[in-house]
Amino acid sequence: MTQWNNNDRRGDDGDLQERVVQIRRVAKVVKGGRNLTFNAMVVVGDGAGKVGLGLGKGKAVPDAIRKGNTIARNGMVMIPLKDSTVPHSVVAHFGASRVLIRPAQAGSGVKAGGAVRAVMEAAGVKDVVAKALGSRNPINVVKATLAGLQMLQGGTEEEPKPRATLSAAPERRGPMRREGGGGFRGRDRDRDRDRDRDRRPPMGAPRSDAPVRPDASSAPIVPATAPPAPVAEAPAAPVAEATTAPVVEEVVVVKEEETTPKAPAEEAAPETEAAIEEEKSDG
Numbered sequence: 567m568t569q570w571n572n573n574d575r576r577g578d579d580g581d582l583q584e585r586v587v588q589i590r591r592v593a594k595v596v597k598g599g600r601n602l603t604f605n606a607m608v609v610v611g612d613g614a615g616k617v618g619l620g621l622g623k624g625k626a627v628p629d630a631i632r633k634g635n636t637i638a639r640n641g642m643v644m645i646p647l648k649d650s651t652v653p654h655s656v657v658a659h660f661g662a663s664r665v666l667i668r669p670a671q672a673g674s675g676v677k678a679g680g681a682v683r684a685v686m687e688a689a690g691v692k693d694v695v696a697k698a699l700g701s702r703n704p705i706n707v708v709k710a711t712l713a714g715l716q717m718l719q720g721g722t723e724e725e726p727k728p729r730a731t732l733s734a735a736p737e738r739r740g741p742m743r744r745e746g747g748g749g750f751r752g753r754d755r756d757r758d759r760d761r762d763r764d765r766r767p768p769m770g771a772p773r774s775d776a777p778v779r780p781d782a783s784s785a786p787i788v789p790a791t792a793p794p795a796p797v798a799e800a801p802a803a804p805v806a807e808a809t810t811a812p813v814v815e816e817v818v819v820v821k822e823e824e825t826t827p828k829a830p831a832e833e834a835a836p837e838t839e840a841a842i843e844e845e846k847s848d849g
Contacts, residue, residue, distance in 0.1 A: 581612055582610050582611065582612050582639070583610065583611055583612070583613060583687075583688050584608060584609075584610050584635055584638075585608070585609045585610075585684045585687070585688055586606055586607070586608055586631060586634075587607040587608070587609055587680070587681055587684050587704055587708055588606070588607045588681075588704045588705065589604060589605075589606045589627055589630070589631075590604065590605050590606075591603075591604055592604070592605060602625075603623060603624065603625060604623070604624060604625070604626065604627050604629075604630045605621060605622065605623045605624075605630055605634075606621070606622050606623075606627065606630040606631045606633075606634045607619065607620075607621050607634065607704060607705050607708055608620050608621075608622060608631060608634030608635050608637075608638050609638065609684045609685055609688045609708065610635060610638035610639055610642065610688065611642075611685075611687075611688025611689050611690065612690070613687075613688070613689075613690040614690045615644055615645045615646070615647045615689060615690055616642050616643070616644050616645070616689070617642060617643065617645060617685060617688045617689040617712065617715070618638040618639060618640070618641045618642030618643065619637075619638050619641070619685070619708055619709070619712055620633070620634040620635065620636065620637025620638035620639075620640075620641065621634055621637065621705065622634030622635070622636070622637060643712070643715075643716060645689050645691075645715045645716070645718065646718050646719065646720060647689075647690065647691065648669070648720065649672070650672060650691070650692040650693045651669040651670055651671075651672075651691065651692070651693040651694055652667060652668075652669045652691060652694055652715075652718055653669070653718055653719065653720040654669065654718065654719070654720070655667065655668045655669065656714045656717050656718060657714070658710045658711065658713040658714030658717060659710060659713070660706050660707075660709040660710035660713055661701065661703070661706040661709075661710075662700050662701035662703070662706065663698065663699075663700050663701040663702070663703060663706035663707050663709075663710045664698075664699040664700040664710065665682060665696060665697070665698055665699065665707060665710040665711050665714050666696065666697045666699060667694065667695075667696045667711070667714050667715070668694070668695045668696070669693070669694065669695075670693040670694050670695045671693060672693055673693065674693045674694075674695070675692070675693060676691065676692065676693070676694055676696075677694070677695045677696065678694065678695070678696035678697070678698075679696070679697075679698050679707070680704070681698070681704045681707040681708050681711070682696045682698055682707060682708075682711050683696075684708070685708055685711045685712060685715070686711075689715060696711070698710075
């Protein structure tokens, strides 16, 4: 059973507006029967940018509303407003619900559904356009609306006061454990790396273990000496003559062998001519 109550009621102190968005009866089946409980979604605001919500549960409806009111008062947040509307558009999600909130011109009024309207009126937003998308569960819609109002930036709200800054706490180091435990191992590795970085000399500074090189300006000047006399080289042995001599002899021998058989041919030439003349004379 779901009951909607959008009645505007003043709180005990008279400064805050209390709006009951939903009252729901919950039945739990047990061995002896059913246990009935009630929960109530309550929205509380001052109408000037401060709003809170609470979900109260109890055996009776008044108890659930009282608990929801207490929870909403303890969790109120400040919303940035720009005149009578919101500074800019925003889309907020909570669960399966999605709420679109857009600014509107002055005099437009609150154009929104029941759950979104309750939050806007309690927060003091007078001109706004809102649309509930996705799930229409009133509890999730109210929470998505409050999440969207917290996402707003800017407005005409007062600047927050500067917070006091505390000095950083000293680093607490655990025991040195090299074996087992990934956390200790990673922490020790990072600590050793930082320690080596601190011990490393700055760039350009000479290293302590590097050999010291003498300065060129402080080195003694050595007088220049005359260059040494050139050494005469021994003449090379005539290797080419020894190798070419046998080749010439072989060529000569070859020519003699070729000319020797031609001698009898030259001598036989006159004999043949004489024989031919004798044959002609006989004929």
